[in-house]
Amino acid sequence: MRVVINTTTLNKGGALQVAYSVVNELSLLNLEYSFLILCSVPFYNQIESAKLPNNFSIEIVKKTPAKLITRNRVIKILNKAVEEFKADIVLTIFGPSYWKPKVSHVCGFADGWCYYPETIAYKKLKPFDQLKRKLLSKYKLFYLKRDSDHIFIETEDAKKRLIKILNLKQEEVTVISNTYSSIYDQVRLFGKRHQLLLDERKHVDEIRFLLLSANYPHKNIQIINEVIELLKTEIEHFKFFLTIPEDDYNKIIKNLNKKYVVNLGTVKVEQCIQLYQNTDFLFLPTLLETFTATYPEAMVMKKPILTSDLSFARDICRDAACYFDPLDSKDIVKKIKKVINNPEIKKRMIDNGIVRVKDFPTSKNRAINLLELCLNINDKK
Structure with missing residues (x-):
């Protein structure tokens, strides 16, 4: 199987840590699969010092598809990379990807603003900012549903909420829990x-x-x-x-x-x-x-x-x-x-x-679970 790992929407925060951990764990599994990592610049800055095996390759995507002004240009770059790599599936950590690949697409999602509308975080926002945040959530959810063949999310509660909001089937969303990176076992x-x-x-x-x-x-x-x-x-x-x-x-x-x-x-x-x-x-x-x-x-x-x-x-x-x-x-x-x-x-x-x-699962188990999910979705094509 040939897997594209898409991190082009990652900029900062915990999502970068998750992506780093997943790539690191997959690189240690001695797999016969081939991987292409489409890196945002912030993610490349995290991963550049990692010693990845020969079945991993990296392509830096300097612009993000999240921005409308650059989206069409970036999508062309992404489609070309997937085609030239002859990918079987794309794994996005995390979405929305703002891009629908021409192969099967498994997309992670972890934006609590979108499925916890009652959060007290809204109290810290001015009324206009609250409105902007709610519109942004609808915008993200639209692209998440449009561009994903399958979604993975980090908790059962988030899964229930997302299924209800997007009117999805149970089998269209999988829970894969977050955890700490294995580097913490190597202090x-x-x-x-x-x-x-x-x-x-x-x-x-x-x-x-x-x-x-x-x-x-x-x-x-x-x-x-x-x-x-x-x-x-x-x-x-x-x-x-x-x-x-x-x-x-x-x-x-x-x-x-x-x-x-x-x-x-x-x-x-x-x-x-x-x-x-x-x-x-x-x-x-x-x-x-x-x-x-x-x-x-x-x-x-x-x-x-x-x-x-x-x-x-x-x-x-x-x-x-x-x-x-x-x-x-x-x-x-x-x-x-x-x-x-x-x-x-x-x-x-x-x-x-x-x-x-x-x-909590080990970071190795999380990576394996994600890979198995990709295998299952790819087999259903």
């Missing part, structure tokens, strides 16, 4: 290979919170301004570590609060290991997720999780996290103090995380 190897990103602690009692996320409105990063204002009256030495572009950092974080924040900029997947190693808590005040891999990553790295008291977080973390109201800075600080001042609670969260993470 020593990667710890030696990658330069330390964080400075040594200036104070032995400095508490470090890692907010490992791209900058999207639903990530609610700006709440840390309010949290810092309250927390600095309670704790003397602490820092928040962000991984967002410098321009975003300067827009979001108030100058007065920058002494409590370190922005590392965009980091590669394998560098995240050292971020976990050198911080104390995963702090994620997100308002909307389908399944973020940062939760199982923190569990496997034995880091306590401080996150939003919302259903998606509880479904994934269960008793491995301390939950707060993500829109209430006072509640956030209250829960931070609760965990910091109670070592037994912190240890219990870590222990529960070690148990909980075993419930």
Whole structure:
């Protein structure tokens, strides 16, 4: 089988991590299949250092089909690549692809805005922005349905919602859960290979919170301004570590609060290991997720999780996290103090995380499941 892995719509965030993990795991399986990776520039920046076997080839697509102004030109490039590669199937991680390949097409989807219309994330948007977001969701869903022969999604709840919204059949959507990358099972190897990103602690009692996320409105990063204002009256030495572009950092974080924040900029997947190693808590005040891999990553790295008291977080973390109201800075600080001042609670969260993470599939199994899905869809042609 000849498989095209399409990442041309990937720009930032967790989708890049998923694509990296899938490609990495497939490359380790010693398969007789041939793979062509159609890379967005951000994804190529992640994968360029990987040592892929000879049955993998890469083509960089510098423009995205997501933009109308470049779509027709990009689609011609994609169609030509698929034809010349003599592909049997296209696997898009993630869609919508804004392109209907001339062969079978399996497309992933993980945009919670589109199937959680009741999300509190809308409360953070201005009325005009709410309208834009709702129209964008309809736009994405239209292309997702039009361009996909089969859709994979990360949770059963998301599957039920998507089937209802798009009037799909059960057999047209498959759940393939998110998980942590296998690089987290190789901590020593990667710890030696990658330069330390964080400075040594200036104070032995400095508490470090890692907010490992791209900058999207639903990530609610700006709440840390309010949290810092309250927390600095309670704790003397602490820092928040962000991984967002410098321009975003300067827009979001108030100058007065920058002494409590370190922005590392965009980091590669394998560098995240050292971020976990050198911080104390995963702090994620997100308002909307389908399944973020940062939760199982923190569990496997034995880091306590401080996150939003919302259903998606509880479904994934269960008793491995301390939950707060993500829109209430006072509640956030209250829960931070609760965990910091109670070592037994912190240890219990870590222990529960070690148990909980075993419930998730390995990244190898996820890659195999995706490949088997492609085989099944291809066989039905």
